[in-house]
Amino acid sequence: MAASVTIGTEVPEYVRTTDLANWNRYAAVNDEFVPIHMDDEAGRAAGFPSAFGMGNLLWAYLHNMLRDWIETEFAGDGRIVSVDLSFRSPNLRGQTVAARGTVTDVREEGGATLVDLDVAVVDRDAPDTVLAPGKATIAIG
Amino acid sequence: MGASWVTSEMRAAVGSELGRKVSFPVSESDIRRWALATWYPAAPPRRFWAPDTDITAPEDFNPFAWMTVPPDGTEPDLGRGGYRGPEQTLGLEPPTTTSMINGGRVTTYGEPMRPGDVITSVNRLTDYFEREGRLGLMLFTVSTDTWTNQRGDTVKTEVATYIRY
Numbered sequence: 001m002a003a004s005v006t007i008g009t010e011v012p013e014y015v016r017t018t019d020l021a022n023w024n025r026y027a028a029v030n031d032e033f034v035p036i037h038m039d040d041e042a043g044r045a046a047g048f049p050s051a052f053g054m055g056n057l058l059w060a061y062l063h064n065m066l067r068d069w070i071e072t073e074f075a076g077d078g079r080i081v082s083v084d085l086s087f088r089s090p091n092l093r094g095q096t097v098a099a100r101g102t103v104t105d106v107r108e109e110g111g112a113t114l115v116d117l118d119v120a121v122v123d124r125d126a127p128d129t130v131l132a133p134g135k136a137t138i139a140i141g
Numbered sequence: 142m143g144a145s146w147v148t149s150e151m152r153a154a155v156g157s158e159l160g161r162k163v164s165f166p167v168s169e170s171d172i173r174r175w176a177l178a179t180w181y182p183a184a185p186p187r188r189f190w191a192p193d194t195d196i197t198a199p200e201d202f203n204p205f206a207w208m209t210v211p212p213d214g215t216e217p218d219l220g221r222g223g224y225r226g227p228e229q230t231l232g233l234e235p236p237t238t239t240s241m242i243n244g245g246r247v248t249t250y251g252e253p254m255r256p257g258d259v260i261t262s263v264n265r266l267t268d269y270f271e272r273e274g275r276l277g278l279m280l281f282t283v284s285t286d287t288w289t290n291q292r293g294d295t296v297k298t299e300v301a302t303y304i305r306y
Contacts (some may be wrong), residue, residue, distance in 0.1 A: 026179055086244065
């Protein structure tokens with residue numbers, strides 16, 4: 001495993017500016033054409049300022065951050081073991097979201113090297129706005 | 142709204158199977174499109190699209206989107222009826238909530254999905270609980286979905302929470 005990965009190591013963030021085009025693209029592969037994700041009026045009727053993005057797409061961005069890190073830091077030799085994510089705030093139109101991760105532990109278990117992380121998807125322009133906090137574990141090697 | 146959204150019938154239904162579905166065989170094209178949609182505008186890692194690699198699906202890939210294998214003698218369920226809460230599925234009176242959002246999930250991954258795999262999902266109602274929120278009393282519905290492949294290997298176990306209010 002890369003010796004540089006220790007407690008406190010930060011994973012390169014995964015950033016996307018989100019709008020209806022992102023959500024339609026995802027809806028097309030996940031069959032998720034739900035009015036609250038497609039139509040501002042439906043979003044407002046649900047109590048939000050506009051249409052908002054799918055939790056499933058934030059989930060995907062978080063996985064992509066981990067996968068990109070496995071590819072670049074560990075030459076692809078690893079896998080995502082688990083992800084635990086809560087959806088706390090809506091991903092509103094025009095928001096630039098960033099998936100982030102910080103290593104909290106590196107441990108050996110059953111012959112595998114496991115890396116535990118605190119993870120989150122945040123509003124990059126208002127980092128105190130955490131859209132989806134959670135935890136993840138990846139296995140290396 | 143009274144003191145609780147959860148009726149005794151709903152409480153008694155905890156543990157019930159909510160659904161079982163079988164995917165059509167996963168294709169390389171399904172995997173490529175999924176990766177392209179979620180990595181756009183960047184190119185996804187080669188393992189998700191390049192024919193000269195041992196293509197596997199991203200962990201978050203959904204093999205059940207759009208259509209699943211209909212049980213013998215039935216028409217395909219194309220999901221056009223929108224979200225069905227567990228109560229409708231189980232023939233119970235649903236709560237009179239008006240909105241629903243995705244509360245989060247905890248997922249543990251096992252064997253990766255590959256082209257040709259046929260995935261079976263078995264979903265069970267795991268829990269109901271409630272909390273007061275800014276939009277009033279919120280009903281949290283928890284389900285546990287277990288996916289296996291055609292060899293019986295566990296692909297993932299996912300505990301999902303949906304919030305209605």
